[in-house]
Amino acid sequence: xxxxxxxxxxxxxxxxxxxxxxxxxxxxxxxxxxxxxxxxxxxxxxxxxxxxxxxxxxxxxxxxxxxxxxxxxxxxxxxxxxxxxxxxxxxxxxxxxxxxxxxxxxxxxxxxxxxxxxxxxxxxxxxxxxxxxxxxxxxxxxxxxxxxxxxxxxxxxxxxxxxxxxxxxxxxxxxxxxxxxxxxxxxxxxxxxxxxxxxxxxxxxxxxxxxxxxxxxxxxxxxxxxxxxxxxxxxxxxxxxxxxxxxxxxxxxxxxxxxxxxxxxxxxxxxxxxxxxxxxxxxxxxxxxxxxxxxxxxxxxxxxxxxxxxxxxxxxxxxxxxxxxxxxxxxxxxxxxxxxxxxxxxxxxxxxxxxxxxxxxxxxxxxx
Numbered sequence: 033x034x035x036x037x038x039x040x041x042x043x044x045x046x047x048x049x050x051x052x053x054x055x056x057x058x059x060x061x062x063x064x065x066x067x068x069x070x071x072x073x074x075x076x077x078x079x080x081x082x083x084x085x086x087x088x089x090x091x092x093x094x095x096x097x098x099x100x101x102x103x104x105x106x107x108x109x110x111x112x113x114x115x116x117x118x119x120x121x122x123x124x125x126x127x128x129x130x131x132x133x134x135x136x137x138x139x140x141x142x143x144x145x146x147x148x149x150x151x152x153x154x155x156x157x158x159x160x161x162x163x164x165x166x167x168x169x170x171x172x173x174x175x176x177x178x179x180x181x182x183x184x185x186x187x188x189x190x191x192x193x194x195x196x197x198x199x200x201x202x203x204x205x206x207x208x209x210x211x212x213x214x215x216x217x218x219x220x221x222x223x224x225x226x227x228x229x230x231x232x233x234x235x236x237x238x239x240x241x242x243x244x245x246x247x248x249x250x251x252x253x254x255x256x257x258x259x260x261x262x263x264x265x266x267x268x269x270x271x272x273x274x275x276x277x278x279x280x281x282x283x284x285x286x287x288x289x290x291x292x293x294x295x296x297x298x299x300x301x302x303x304x305x306x307x308x309x310x311x312x313x314x315x316x317x318x319x320x321x322x323x324x325x326x327x328x329x330x331x332x333x334x335x336x337x338x339x340x341x342x343x344x345x346x347x348x349x350x351x352x353x354x355x356x357x358x359x360x361x362x363x364x365x366x367x368x369x370x371x372x373x374x375x376x377x378x379x380x381x382x383x384x385x386x387x388x389x390x391x392x393x394x395x396x397x398x399x400x
Contacts, residue, residue, distance in 0.1 A: 130280065150372070
């Protein structure tokens with residue numbers, strides 16, 4: 033096992049977010065606290081935990097960077113912009129979303145299409161999100177193995193433990209604050225590390241001279257293919273329950289809209305740095321795996337401290353993606369199934385128990 037600075041960054045971060053999850057678990061007293069951090073966001077603006085949510089994709093830097101590395105700058109931009117454009121559209125309906133005072137997307141769907149639609153939406157979301165969680169475990173294991181030398185099965189078990197603890201105990205409290213910390217780390221890595229990597233390589237002119245012809249434009253793909261990068265992410269953001277939960281948790285309607293705009297602007301700025309990182313990685317390391325381009329640039333092309341922070345942030349975003357989806361599944365089971373059809377009169381403590389039990393069951397289900 034390679035004991036590097038990046039290794040220490042990752043291990044320390046995983047320990048920190050585990051402690052945060054346990055700490056905020058003490059603040060969770062009701063189902064509303066667990067699912068929308070009720071008491072917290074009724075007192076505070078949710079703009080910080082909300083706008084950076086767009087960064088928290090399991091593909092946060094991997095897919096845009098891989099696309100840019102393999103196909104060119106416009107591919108990275110097209111892939112990246114699906115998220116902020118979706119956020120821009122959502123920001124105009126954020127007030128209406130907040131006004132609904134709901135907890136889940138199926139609950140909103142029922143208001144328009146009826147109870148059957150709510151059941152179908154719940155089933156679809158739960159199946160999709162459990163599947164996503166399954167490859168988050170594997171993703172962290174692969175990163176810890178390929179970059180830090182940790183055995184893959186040990187890395188996967190570490191990911192499982194951290195993901196379950198943060199989702200099971202702290203709910204949206206811990207998810208929001210660990211997201212925010214991850215966002216700060218990644219922005220530091222991008223805004224400082226990427227320019228430094230390009231400068232250390234010989235400047236942008238050197239990078240441009242050492243990439244395939246056309247790589248600063250459309251590269252080897254057509255405009256319809258670029259749309260194929262853009263629209264899946266765009267539609268994903270438009271319907272992602274995690275996004276709506278942040279609006280539900282906002283202090284008020286105005287805050288919900290402001291957080292949507294801030295969310296969009298922050299993501300737009302950071303994704304351009306991801307695109308630049310992809311192009312720099314292609315110039316510096318033309319024969320590596322495209323999916324590892326950003327991580328490789330962080331560990332080999334950036335100063336040690338900044339690169340370590342980037343690797344830790346990449347790992348953290350995979351973790352926080354997984355615990356967010358586990359949280360959503362738990363809330364769906366408690367709110368859309370148990371409280372809606374099984375025991376509508378259940379006290380909030382009982383619904384909280386069902387949420388946590390569902391999170392725990394969902395966490396283990398990918399291993400069955």
